[in-house]
Amino acid sequence: MTGRFPSLPLLPPDADAEGVIAATGSALAPPGAPQPLRADAARNRTRLLEAASGLLAECGAANLTMEALAAAAGVGKGTVFRRFGxxxxxxxxxxxxxxxxxxxxxxxxxxxxxxxxxxxxxxxxxxxxxxxxxxxxxxxxxxxxxxxxxxxxxxxxxxxxxxxxxxxxxxxxxxxxxxxxxxxxxxxxxxxxxxxxxxxxxxxxxxxxxxxxxxxxxxxxx
Structure with missing residues (x-):
């Protein structure tokens, strides 16, 4: 890391996976991300991710677009952008x-x-x-x-x-x-x-x- 960026504080030495992601519900979401989803929203997100996984296996990451995911999942493109940004x-x-x-x-x-x-x-x-x-x-x-x-x-x-x-x-x-x-x-x-x-x-x-x-x-x- 260069001097342009502040050092990130370390997590507690006894941190566990649940404690680390408690604030975001995600291991990879950046700090300040939205709180964990409601049950129905989580189910919709899971369905979209399943569709995305299928497209990824078929066509690779380079061809996995938001538009292709919307078409595969049968939802509007705006829904995909709202869910994943x-x-x-x-x-x-x-x-x-x-x-x-x-x-x-x-x-x-x-x-x-x-x-x-x-x-x-x-x-x-x-x-x-x-x-x-x-x-x-x-x-x-x-x-x-x-x-x-x-x-x-x-x-x-x-x-x-x-x-x-x-x-x-x-x-x-x-x-x-x-x-x-x-x-x-x-x-x-x-x-x-x-x-x-x-x-x-x-x-x-x-x-x-x-x-x-x-x-x-x-x-x-x-």
Missing amino acids: DRAGLFLALLDHREQQLQAAFLSGPPPLGPGAPAAERLHAFGPAVLRHERDHHEVILAARTDPVRPYRVPAARLRLTHVTMLLRETGASGDAELIAHTLLGSLDTALVHHLVVGRGMPLDRLEAGWHTLVDRLAPPR
């Missing part, structure tokens, strides 16, 4: 459920990714889990990136940063744990992973090995 908002909504599943895995799932393993082991498990998540959803994640700063401000990003910072502190890593966490998370960036795997032809195993090397150097065992 814009195309980036639609992609964020599609990603939200899968992001919450990832959060649940590293916050409360089985070790070594979840609680119960030493902090260093959890750090080693965290990178490959995120790498696979970013690889599997890279098309939608990249399509949602219309604002270069937005990915750092959503609750999901803040939670990842808090989680890695907490684990670094538990390992006794020297230096600024929050900045080290940013460095580690930077190696998992979706655009970078996509470039290395698709553009450079690197196997995901190589990226995972790189993560383990970074963890060992930045948070060496005590």
